[in-house]
Amino acid sequence: MKEREAGGSRFLYDPFDVANARIEANERVLEERWLALTFRLKAIETALERLEKRLWLAVFGVVSVILAQGVAELIQMSSGG
Structure with missing residues (x-):
């Protein structure tokens, strides 16, 4: 992921870097689960x-x-019987 140099911007990543970051985050979550x-x-x-x-x-x-x-029961039958 390549962060942009401009500070204060709400766009911190390039569009393709965002997709890669989401995939990596999902992989980490899957591994923890x-x-x-x-x-x-x-x-x-x-x-x-x-x-x-x-x-x-x-x-x-x-x-x-x-x-x-x-x-x-067997002992009783043999001795008493």
């Missing part, structure tokens, strides 16, 4: 991994309770 999006996606991915671990822990807990009840 993309970075923010990737940051949010990483946070969501981390939260989903934590949730998955908790769900598996709950599933294993339920399965272990069911197995413990089955074993207790």
Whole structure:
């Protein structure tokens, strides 16, 4: 971009320089938005991994309770029966 030497003018850029400046500004905005999006996606991915671990822990807990009840029932049947 080539700035004009005249001070105080409301026309600071040549017409083609304005278009280039707008394109560059839009590219910078797009890059910042993309970075923010990737940051949010990483946070969501981390939260989903934590949730998955908790769900598996709950599933294993339920399965272990069911197995413990089955074993207790077998022990009771063999000793009491």
